[in-house]
Amino acid sequence: MASNGSTSKASPPPQGIYVPSPTFFxxxxxxxxxxxxxxxxLETQSKHSLFLVEGGVKGLVLLGSTGEAIFIKPEERVQLLKSQRKTLDDAGFKDRPIIAGTATxxxxxxxxxxxESKDAGAEYAMVLSPGxxxxxxxxxxxxxxFTAVADQSVIPVMIYHYPGVTNNLYIAxxxxxxxxxxxxxxxxxxxxGIIDDQALIAASPNIDHEHFYVFTGLGQNLLPVLAIGGVAAIDGLAGVFPRVVVRLFDLFNESLAKGMGKNDIAEMRLLxxxxxxxxxxxxxWGVVGMKEACDRVWGLGSRTGGRLPxxxxxxxxxxxxxKWSKVFDGLKELEEKFKSEGSRH
Structure with missing residues (x-):
């Protein structure tokens, strides 16, 4: 929804864990x-998308940094977005939004x-800062x-702040x-990982936090970011172990609602x-590591399936x-344990 001079505010995406999906070749x-x-x-892409939403992921971020967007041709962007919107809709997940990355x-x-992303089925745009x-x-x-983009955007905009790929551009x-x-x-x-800046945004009394949501892009920061007012994560590891990351998000919100005790805190810290x-x-390893893990842990995609370089x-x-197999074997056991306990979603 573009503003077009209107004072009505667009709605943020539903709170929850999102995955910056790799693009499979x-x-x-x-x-x-x-x-x-x-x-x-696209067949593997759809299998992975369903694996994620069945694991409790709230929505997908396609064509971001992990999605190798800079290597994707314009017509391929449309094919990818359309195919995944159809995959989710056909499987009964019409309520799971797609957030499309832009990196220009x-x-x-x-x-x-x-x-083009809206026309292909995306509900939100994740706009990388110009670095x-x-x-x-x-x-x-x-x-x-960003104001010029948001003024004219036909769907709501999320600011993507990733200094590591934007020449260390800093947004105060x-x-x-x-x-x-x-x-x-x-x-x-x-x-x-600048946690004080994250707090200055997520906990700021000068921001309407019903309208503007703060997601960490680092699952390793999920618990502290939730504690300072962030709503969740758009997280790479959740692309391999969705239930594990979703469980931490659920534990925090459930324990917050009932009154957080020492046992809740201990369980969340361990997770x-x-x-x-x-x-x-x-x-x-970024997307290379995610594809390696998806293949080795679940047989999804090919660990060598990328575009040069x-x-x-x-x-x-x-x-x-x-070097990683022991940790990932343990996380796989945990993922399967949570699956056997039954989905809450």
Whole structure:
């Protein structure tokens, strides 16, 4: 919903755990494989999407950094979004929104991607901050850039703040306070570990937190971010172990509602510890690590199924995975335990 001069505020996405889904490509050796630009593997994409929502994930973030958006052709964006919206709808998950990433520097290009994403079935746009000229970009420039996008966007906008891929562009909490007042800006994904800045946004009395949601992009920060006012996470590890991450989110909210006790805190701390162990792989290897884990743990996709320069998976193969296998075997057991206990969703 674009603002178009209206003072009505767009609604943020439902609170819960979201996954920045990897984009799956056909594996090396298949008939349609092309080393330079392997085609999309929409069958695996759909299997993974259903695996996530059946595990309690509230919605999907497609074509973000983990989705290798910078390698995806325009027509492929449309195919991917349409296919996953149809997959969710056909399986009875019409209530699970799709958030589409945009990673452009130009406002007009960003607006075009947003329009195409809406037409393909996305309900929200996660807009990456423009970091090419980061050292020379002022906070006023950032505010005006996002305001121009939000003024014209046909769907609600979330600010994607990821200094690691935007030339270390910094968005100050005071800038977030100003942008959070925009009727068509409904939240942010904070993919950094600056916990004091996260608190200055998520706990700010100058922000309407019914309209503007703070998601951490790091599952290893989920419990502390919930404690300071964040609503949840858009988290990579949840792409492999959705029930594990969702369980921590549920435990926090359930214990908060009934009155949090020492046993609740101890259980949440232990679960956060287990999540942090697994997140080390995501922090080190990003989408390469996620695809490796999806393949090795669940047989989903191909660990070598990427586009250059990310094609090929772990360079050291089994030797590298052996560093992570004990932690991931334990998380798999935990995921299966939670599944056997029955879904709350």
């Amino acid at each position: 056909v594996a090396e050796g298949s008939a349609s494989y092309n080393q330079t630009s392997p085609p999309l593997d 520097q130009n406002i007009d290009d960003t607006l075009q991607l947003i329009q 090419y000229f980061a050292p020379a970009t002022s906070q006023t420039g950032i505010k005006n850039w 909490p005071a800038t977030f306070e100003k942008l959070a007042a925009h009727p068509n800006i409904v939240g942010t994904k904070l993919s950094h 956060q510890f287990r999540i942090c162990e697994g997140e080390k792989l995501v922090a080190r 990310l094609a090929g998976g772990f360079e050291e193969g089994d030797q590298e995975w052996s």
